[in-house]
Amino acid sequence: MAARPNTINSSGGVSLTGVRFRYPRGFELNIPAMEIAGGEQVLLAGPSGSGKSTLLHLIAGLEEPTQGEIHIAGTNIFQLRAGARDIFRGRHIGMIFQTFNLLQGFSALENVMLALMLAGYASHDQRARALAALDRLGINEPDARVEALSVGQQQRVAVARAVAGEPCVVLADEPTASLDPANATTSIALIQEAARNSGAALIVTSHDPSLRSAFTRVIEVAA
Amino acid sequence: MNDMIIVIRSLSARRLTSAVTIGMVMVAVALLLVLLSLREAAAQAFRRGTGNVHLLVSADASPLVAVLNGLFYANAPANPIAWSKYNEIRESFPWQWAIPTQLGDSFRGSPVMATDAAFLRDFVPVVGSPFAWEVGGAFEREFEVVAGAQAARAHGLHIGQKIVLNHGTSGSREGGHEHADHPYTVVGILKPTGSAHDRALFTNLESSWIIHAEDRRESEAGAGEEDHEHAHEHEHDHEHVAAADLTDADKLITGILLRLPTRPGSDASASIAPQMDRLRRDTSITVAQPAQQIGRLMAIVGDVDWLFLAMAIVVLVSSAISILLAMISAMELRRRQVAVLRVLGASAWRVFALAITESTLIGLVGALLGVALAVVGCELASALLARRIGMVIAGAIDGRSASMVVAGAVILAALAGVLPAVKSYRTPVARHLRPLA
Numbered sequence: 001m002a003a004r005p006n007t008i009n010s011s012g013g014v015s016l017t018g019v020r021f022r023y024p025r026g027f028e029l030n031i032p033a034m035e036i037a038g039g040e041q042v043l044l045a046g047p048s049g050s051g052k053s054t055l056l057h058l059i060a061g062l063e064e065p066t067q068g069e070i071h072i073a074g075t076n077i078f079q080l081r082a083g084a085r086d087i088f089r090g091r092h093i094g095m096i097f098q099t100f101n102l103l104q105g106f107s108a109l110e111n112v113m114l115a116l117m118l119a120g121y122a123s124h125d126q127r128a129r130a131l132a133a134l135d136r137l138g139i140n141e142p143d144a145r146v147e148a149l150s151v152g153q154q155q156r157v158a159v160a161r162a163v164a165g166e167p168c169v170v171l172a173d174e175p176t177a178s179l180d181p182a183n184a185t186t187s188i189a190l191i192q193e194a195a196r197n198s199g200a201a202l203i204v205t206s207h208d209p210s211l212r213s214a215f216t217r218v219i220e221v222a223a
Numbered sequence: 224m225n226d227m228i229i230v231i232r233s234l235s236a237r238r239l240t241s242a243v244t245i246g247m248v249m250v251a252v253a254l255l256l257v258l259l260s261l262r263e264a265a266a267q268a269f270r271r272g273t274g275n276v277h278l279l280v281s282a283d284a285s286p287l288v289a290v291l292n293g294l295f296y297a298n299a300p301a302n303p304i305a306w307s308k309y310n311e312i313r314e315s316f317p318w319q320w321a322i323p324t325q326l327g328d329s330f331r332g333s334p335v336m337a338t339d340a341a342f343l344r345d346f347v348p349v350v351g352s353p354f355a356w357e358v359g360g361a362f363e364r365e366f367e368v369v370a371g372a373q374a375a376r377a378h379g380l381h382i383g384q385k386i387v388l389n390h391g392t393s394g395s396r397e398g399g400h401e402h403a404d405h406p407y408t409v410v411g412i413l414k415p416t417g418s419a420h421d422r423a424l425f426t427n428l429e430s431s432w433i434i435h436a437e438d439r440r441e442s443e444a445g446a447g448e449e450d451h452e453h454a455h456e457h458e459h460d461h462e463h464v465a466a467a468d469l470t471d472a473d474k475l476i477t478g479i480l481l482r483l484p485t486r487p488g489s490d491a492s493a494s495i496a497p498q499m500d501r502l503r504r505d506t507s508i509t510v511a512q513p514a515q516q517i518g519r520l521m522a523i524v525g526d527v528d529w530l531f532l533a534m535a536i537v538v539l540v541s542s543a544i545s546i547l548l549a550m551i552s553a554m555e556l557r558r559r560q561v562a563v564l565r566v567l568g569a570s571a572w573r574v575f576a577l578a579i580t581e582s583t584l585i586g587l588v589g590a591l592l593g594v595a596l597a598v599v600g601c602e603l604a605s606a607l608l609a610r611r612i613g614m615v616i617a618g619a620i621d622g623r624s625a626s627m628v629v630a631g632a633v634i635l636a637a638l639a640g641v642l643p644a645v646k647s648y649r650t651p652v653a654r655h656l657r658p659l660a
Contacts, residue, residue, distance in 0.1 A: 057653045062566065083570040090568015097656060101563045104556075105236035113224040118568035126224055161567075173656075 013038040013201045014059055014169055019068030021054060029054055031068070034219065038073070038168065041192055041202040043211060046221040052205035055221055056171045059203065060093050061085045073168040090118040094162030094200065096172040096191060100154050102146040108134060108157045109142035112164050119165035133164035137194065152183070159191055163198040170195045172204040181210060188214050226573070230581045233560065240549045241585065247542035248589025249596055252632050255535040256597035259624050261604055262528045266521050269295075272418040273513035275347040277495050280304070280312060280479040280502065286511030287520060292326065293478040294513060295419040296334040299327040304508065306474035316498060317484065320345045324478040325431055328388045328402070333374040335388055335424045337431035343369065346480060348416040350490065358382055359411030365430045368407040372415035373422040384409045390438070402434045404463075428476065429469070436464045436473040542589070543635040546582050550643035561647045562655035571648045578644035579637055586636020590629040594620065 016034040023029075029051040036042050044052045057063040059070060061077045069076050072092055077085055094115075102111050112130035121129060134142045137156040139149075146154055155175070162170050172191055176184035188204070188211055195202035204211070205221075212218050234241040272294055281289040282302035291297040306323075313321040322345065325337040336342070343361045347353045359382045362369055368388075370380045380386070385406040407426060415421050464473075483492040495512065502510040550557070561574045569577075597620050 054653075057656075060566065062652045062656075083572065086565060086568055086570040086573075088568075089566065095566050101559070101566070101656060103232070103560060103563055105232045110224060110228070110232070114229065114564075115567045117224040118564070120568075123224065 013040060013073070014203065015069075015071040016059070017069045017071075019058060019070060020066045021051075021058060021063065022066045023054075027051075028066075029058075029221075031055065036169075036201050036203060038201055039196070039199055040217065041195065041215055042204070043215040043218045044203060044205045044221050045209070045212065045218050046207065048207050050207075050221045052207070052221045053173050056095075056173050056203065056205055059169070060095060060171055061089050087120070090115070091120055091165065092168045094165065094167040094170040096155075096158050096162045096170065096175050098174040098177045100158040102154055102157055102161070104147055105145065107143045107145055108139055108149065108153075108160075111146060111157055112161045115161045116165055119167075121165065130160070130164055133160040136160070136197070137190070155187060156190065159194050163194045163200065166198050167200050169201040169203065170198075172202065174205055174207070176206060176208060176211065184208065184211065185214070226577060226580065229564075230577055230584055233557070233577075233581055234584070236556070237549070237553050240553065244542070244546050244549045244585050245589040245592065247545050248539070248586055248632055248636065249592040251535060251539035251542045252590045252593025252628055253596035253600055254538060255532070255628050256594065256620055256625060257600040257604060258528060258531050258535055259628075260597070260601050260620055262525075262532075263621075264605075264619070265524070268417070269517045269520065270514070271349045271416075272420070273517055274418070275350060275482060275490060276480045276513050277483050277492060278481040278499055278502070279511045279513055280481065280508050281477060281511070282507065283509050286509055287516045289478070289509050289511045290513045290516040291520075293324065293480075293511075296326070296336075296423055299334075300477035303475035303477055304479070306471055306476065308508065309476055309479055312479060312481075312502065315501075316494075319482040319484045320480075321482075322346060322480040323428060323476040324480060325428060325476045327477065328390055328431065330368075330374070330386055330388050330424050331378055333371075333377065333422055333424055335368070335426060335431075337426050337428045339428060342480070343413075343425060345482075348418045348420045352416065354416065354420075355414040357412045357414045359409070362410055362425065362427050365427065365433065366405055366407045367410040367426065367430075369411040369413060369425040370409060371413050371421040371423045371425075374424050375409075375412040377422070380409050380412065382409055382412070388434075390435075402438075404437070405430070405434050428474075432469050432473045432475070433464050435475075436469060439473070440464065539632060539635060542632075543586070543639040546585050546636055547639040547642060550578065550582060550640060551646075554643065554646060557643070557647060558650045558655045561650045562652045565650070565652045566656065574650070575644045575648040578647045579640045582640025582643070583633055583637040586633040586639075587629075589636070590632035593632070594625050594629065597625075 014034070014036040016031050018033070019029075019031040021029040044055060046052050054063060058065055059072070061070075064078060070078060072088070075088065077088060080088055103114065106114065109127070109130055112133055113126040116126040116129055117123070131142055134157065137160045139153060139156055139160065141149070146157060149157065162172075170191070175191060176187050179187055191204070192202060192214065204215070273290070274294075276294070279289055279293050281293050281300050282304050283289040283292055283300050289300070292300045309321070309323050320341055322338060322341045324342070326334060328335040328337070340361055343354050357372060357375070359369070368386065370378075374380070385408055387406050388402050390402060407430070413421070483494050483498060485492045499510050499512060502508065557578075564574055564577075565571070601620060
């Protein structure tokens with residue numbers, strides 16, 4: 001199997017120090033310190049509007065903190081220039097969304113291959129690696145357009161896309177918010193297993209208290 | 224997977240809009256190329272038709288009309304020139320040749336020129352390419368006719384075929400009256416020259432004078448009978464006239480083609496202007512220098528076709544605007560796509576480049592299809608013009624023009640993509656990752 005390009009500290013997790021983020025309307029998210037070890041699985045809990053998603057976006061480098069430092073696998077991501085931070089995100093962070101955010105018009109395979117391309121995998125590695133990831137997650141129609149797949153299959157494609165590049169950390173933003181309790185449990189187990197298999201730390205946000213039992217560590221977030 | 228696949232998938236996700244914008248670019252490019260090509264081809268076709276004539280004499284109202292009627296068969300000249308005037312002009316200067324022509328009759332809409340043997344022998348319709356025979360040869364006696372290539376093809380003429388001419392040209396007031404008493408025999412068919420002469424038929428002057436003399440005498444006799452209360456009704460039917468019976472009143476022509484002596488290998492003569500000035504003192508005739516008149520015509524037409532070119536450029540610019548609008552209207556979909564690409568690791572510059580590539584690809588595909596359409600369009604336009612005006616205006620897409628128009632379309636399309644690209648670049652990622660309301 002081809003090595004992940006430009007791997008930094010694959011066992012490294014996520015570290016936040018003195019992070020503050022001020023919203024335009026004046027609220028402030030304050031995270032004095034947070035350590036998530038490599039391979040650890042954490043639930044960020046809290047009511048809607050508490051800042052869980054913002055915290056995830058800060059860790060992904062999509063939002064810039066007002067102050068503080070965020071290290072991913074040992075790299076202070078906000079010391080990187082914007083372009084370098086984008087490339088870092090593609091290579092070391094996988095993201096899963098409530099509505100999956102798959103690219104319409106692309107097949108399941110292409111959605112995963114695209115993530116691998118942006119993660120820096122050579123074109124000859126992309127197809128095999130994407131097919132393997134989809135196969136592990138039970139997608140047996142990789143060439144089907146994503147809009148033709150069921151909701152459950154779409155979520156599996158989204159998970160495959162997040163983990164196929166073997167990231168250091170997988171961020172899942174309210175991945176079960178639109179599912180019924182039975183499917184939510186199955187879904188979170190799928191994500192946890194995929195992250196575990198790829199050796200990535202997993203940070204999940206959810207306002208659903210029933211998910212707490214699935215995680216050994218729960219961090220309460222309050223703005 | 225590569226960036227081009229992302230662009231193609233993005234376009235195919237908006238199939239209808241993409242097809243319409245590509246179609247607009249295609250039509251604009253094709254229009255521009257066809258106009259550019261036909262403009263040059265038309266100028267060449269007109270230059271070709273004047274051949275090696277230095278001066279044209281007629282009784283038309285203006286020199287330009289004289290040239291269009293006398294050499295391009297636009298209409299039958301309205302006023303005749305007397306044979307004595309021809310002799311006077313012919314003897315007034317040592318011309319290389321002075322060819323009399325008479326237009327006015329037609330065969331199924333194709334003009335018939337009555338002239339003398341020198342026309343087919345000495346007149347060169349396209350400089351460097353004299354008339355050549357597909358089959359048969361020149362007329363030698365009365366009621367023999369030679370057909371231009373297109374006329375022969377259009378009417379399915381063959382050697383030995385008998386045809387009946389009509390008095391007047393198609394669309395003229397006299398059109399329709401047949402010279403049924405004097406069928407003509409086809410004795411020769413010319414090879415194509417690419418000039419207006421291809422759609423004409425040629426016969427000798429005596430034939431034309433005879434049938435018109437008979438017509439006139441019949442009509443004069445008819446008037447006389449009316450005066451005598453129809454006393455000798457039909458007595459003068461079919462009064463035949465022989466060449467020897469022709470009087471000066473019968474010998475009317477409508478044009479004289481003149482060529483001055485030139486040095487071997489040269490088409491120019493220093494005497495053209497002085498001879499033209501001398502002839503123009505005679506107010507009963509119009510003297511034209513065909514090459515000069517065609518230059519004037521092209522200058523007039525040039526103003527009009529610049530207008531068409533300007534319109535085609537406007538269409539091209541509006542197609543670029545439609546690319547811009549199509550991309551802007553798809554911005555909400557694009558913003559989500561951009562946000563996902565950014566999450567997956569695409570830099571802001573990369574999504575900027577993707578948007579520019581998308582608009583450029585629309586321009587390139589549209590422009591290439593436009594070139595293909597222009598090739599077909601030129602063929603159709605040439606065929607249509609050949610059928611309508613009988614001139615071979617064979618527009619061919621010039622590689623240099625095509626390259627310039629394609630490059631222009633692509634640059635315009637790329638510029639049209641700048642605004643959507645800037646919007647893509649500035650897309651706030653986190654906001655567009657949220658579930659749609």
